[in-house]
Amino acid sequence: MSARIAVLATGGTIASVATDHGVVATRTAGSLVDGLGIADVEVETIDLMTIGSYRMTLEHLRRISDAVADLLSRTDRPVDGIVITHGTDTMEETAILLDLVHDDPRPVVLTGAQRAGDAEAGDGPRNLTDAVRVAASAEARDHGVVIVFDGAVLPARGTRKLHTEALHAFGSVNGTELGTVGPGGVHLVADIIRPKPLPRPDSRLDVTRVDLVESYPGADDALLHAAVRAGATGIVLAGTGLGNTNPQIVAAATELVSEGIALVVSTRVPEGPVRGVYGSGGGADLTAAGIPCASGLPASQVRILLALWLSQNRGADMSALAGVVASHVYLDN
Template sequence: MNRPHIRILATGGTIAGSAGSALKRGYRPGQIGIAEMVAQAQALGLEAELDGHEVAAVGSQDIGWREWQALHRHIADAYADDGVDGVIVTHGTDTAEETAWLLDLTRPAGKPVVLVGAMRPADAVGSDGMRNFANAVRVAGDPDASGRGVLVVMGDAVFAASDVRKSATAQIDAFRGFPRGPLGLVNPASLDWFGPPARPGDPARFAWPEALPRVEIVYAHADMDAAPVHAALAAGSRGLVLAGLGHGNAPASVIAALAEAGVPVVRSSRVDEGSVDRNVELDDDGLGFVAARALNPQKARILLQLLIAEGVDEIAAMQAAFDRR
């Protein structure tokens, strides 16, 4: 049996981080080059051929359009190369769900694309990086990973990009899935899927845009006024996402400002888990809002950016995009 050929695209993050001490809490992300990481992984005896490419060496708080463009280009090249069976993106955990979701929306559900990171730097006691990396290799090299869209592997679990979120600041098992939990469980020796691929042969939902329009997230809180809405519009935001209270609500003055904003508005929730449904807490039909459904604010922002970039401006069409799973 031929060993799968996996292309590794490195962007930095904690998985490539170094603290300079096994006991030190602070660290610097992106200090270990992809060649060293691949050599360490190959020394484990993984049943895969790995080739590494350095895309960036930053913490994921600094990941943005430039890095996303480079990742999209490299993944497109890997899809076009018959000798590549899957792709792994090493990534910081803070914005991994946003990168995964953007790639998921703009890539066909073909060869596996797996994002992986770590909660502890490589030289820390109990570092999880190499185990997560070995797990990602097993997933990316598995034929049954195809047709599932972009995946995130963390903490011995496999998540869909549409579901995954970071739910803790420092714990090893910091990632969760909503509304679905993990798609499967993985360790360096085995991989168990909980069901068949849901999207075999699906094309990309969106073309890769020339640029992403500015969309701001307005975070709701008690005793809030409409100033953040006006500031976002003054900064040139072409859409707004409300990280709302509870079921996507906000003080009356904020709701009024959003209704008069003149740009698409998506209601999501600052609550960690739950769905924001249409016309439940507010009259979305009357106000002209879109309900984010199961997407959290940061993922709602990515989807709204792509909709605006494609020229979608009808609320019904936007809502249909948010309703789709």
């Protein structure tokens, strides 16, 4: 019996065509699947939304999560896997949200394209074909949510967009590649240990504001306070190096934590751990203030983890947050 795969379309470059006002997402899931040459897989198409992922909000991400949960819980015409076509700009955010809550052995695969659907030598058809192959593969079960792009199969956790235009656009900050997919089939060579899933998001996520503040030479505390004034209940500090800032930011962060704002330390560096090593404004001062460090996830994904947790745990103390961070990031990379 052939595998049944649902292709859930959300827009992005893979669904885009050139217009007088720039490249715009317009194509349906059915048009993306037509002519792919995957007759040995039963494909169901669903159009959830058709937008560029640079326009997405937490509500859009939550709606995608809801759609995935509905498909996986369906008892009539059950699916063996799900493919989500998505814009590359924020694919890493949607991928981590889905993986944080994924509690099913069936694979969920995200893919997209770097070249528009009407571009010569577009990469969308190949990526979508590869994604369907992975979703239909028994080998991909129990691997959680993955990103399939340019022949690579990558874990959702720690994977980020690394190039604005190159076809090989995604890579893992942990150096983790699960395997490859191509004309020769699906070949997965690595397993990952996945933590216990978190509760699925609800509409509270839509209105949970978590801001991302980066440190740089001469940075002060203005952006931290501005974020809180704008309604942020959480902030991810993307420090330099191992997660360093400066004395003014440390003082402001310590004050905000005492006022109930949730903070997590990340780094602006693509690879390597986040650790409280340096004093005098460095990460050691932040950890001393009770602010947890998050290694192995890009700051963009740490933000999603914090938003999901805050949407369900308003008023919880920083020690509880530290436990969640420790459980859902890689600390030994």
